[in-house]
Amino acid sequence: MRGRGLVCRDPVYGFAKYIVPLLIQMEVSLTMADRHGELSGRVAIVTGGAAGIGAAACDALAERGAAVTVADVAEEINEVADRIKSSGGAAQAVTTDVSDQGQVEGMVQRTVDEFGRLDFLLNVAAVSGPIVNVWLADPQAWGQAASVDLFGTFMPTRAALPHMLKQGSGRVLTLTSGLGYIPTPRPAPTARRRPE
Numbered sequence: 001m002r003g004r005g006l007v008c009r010d011p012v013y014g015f016a017k018y019i020v021p022l023l024i025q026m027e028v029s030l031t032m033a034d035r036h037g038e039l040s041g042r043v044a045i046v047t048g049g050a051a052g053i054g055a056a057a058c059d060a061l062a063e064r065g066a067a068v069t070v071a072d073v074a075e076e077i078n079e080v081a082d083r084i085k086s087s088g089g090a091a092q093a094v095t096t097d098v099s100d101q102g103q104v105e106g107m108v109q110r111t112v113d114e115f116g117r118l119d120f121l122l123n124v125a126a127v128s129g130p131i132v133n134v135w136l137a138d139p140q141a142w143g144q145a146a147s148v149d150l151f152g153t154f155m156p157t158r159a160a161l162p163h164m165l166k167q168g169s170g171r172v173l174t175l176t177s178g179l180g181y182i183p184t185p186r187p188a189p190t191a192r193r194r195p196e
């Protein structure tokens with residue numbers, strides 16, 4: 001999965017570049033002004049922003065004028081943030097393990113301190129975990145994946161919502177997997193975080 005880095009030009013990366021703006025428009029219910037590229041003054045956090053869909057989401061948001069916090073455990077966050085800044089956008093890279101409550105709360109606070117508000121949270125960080133038959137799955141490995149895919153979605157959302165509630169606006173978008181809708185004896189933790 002980590003092969004889908006920001007320098008990768010494989011079909012999945014192309015898919016992400018196409019689908020993320022569409023997801024943002026459809027699921028986040030942007031205003032008409034936003035659809036025409038006016039996200040200036042808006043602030044976004046993208047977890048899993050170092051690679052793949054998350055990195056493409058950072059680019060898509062920044063292209064529309066939003067300031068972006070690129071949050072991930074991978075050091076490629078710096079490349080994503082530098083690319084945005086060199087294009088004239090606003091971004092900061094914040095090393096964050098989404099399963100760590102203290103790191104997540106610190107990252108959200110740094111976002112508000114740096115950019116003044118918080119409008120969008122995109123939960124993209126994930127690990128695929130052990131995709132094997134349930135009776136063969138290693139409990140410890142499954143638990144570690146769940147701590148990223150489940151708690152790693154809950155914690156950023158929990159930390160972001162007070163700021164959004166205080167503002168009176170905000171959007172949270174969580175990526176999941178189509179596997180969440182397909183019965184299988186090999187359930188992966190990422191498929192369990194079905195957005196409601």
Ligand SMILES: NC(=O)c1ccc[n+]([C@@H]2O[C@H](COP(=O)([O-])OP(=O)(O)OC[C@H]3O[C@@H](n4cnc5c(N)ncnc54)[C@H](O)[C@@H]3O)[C@@H](O)[C@H]2O)c1
Pocket residue numbers: 001002003004005012047048049050051052053054071072073074096097098099124125126127148152175176177178190
């Ligand atoms: N790529 C696809 O075709 C596809 C299809 C359906 C669903 N999805 C879902 O989209 C999401 C992202 O997919 P992707 O292909 O971009 O994955 P990816 O592996 O390319 O990127 C995931 C990112 O999450 C980061 N990450 C992992 N553990 C972390 C942690 N503890 N804290 C912070 N960051 C962490 C990784 O470093 C990586 O940058 C996943 O939830 C995946 O299930 C992807």
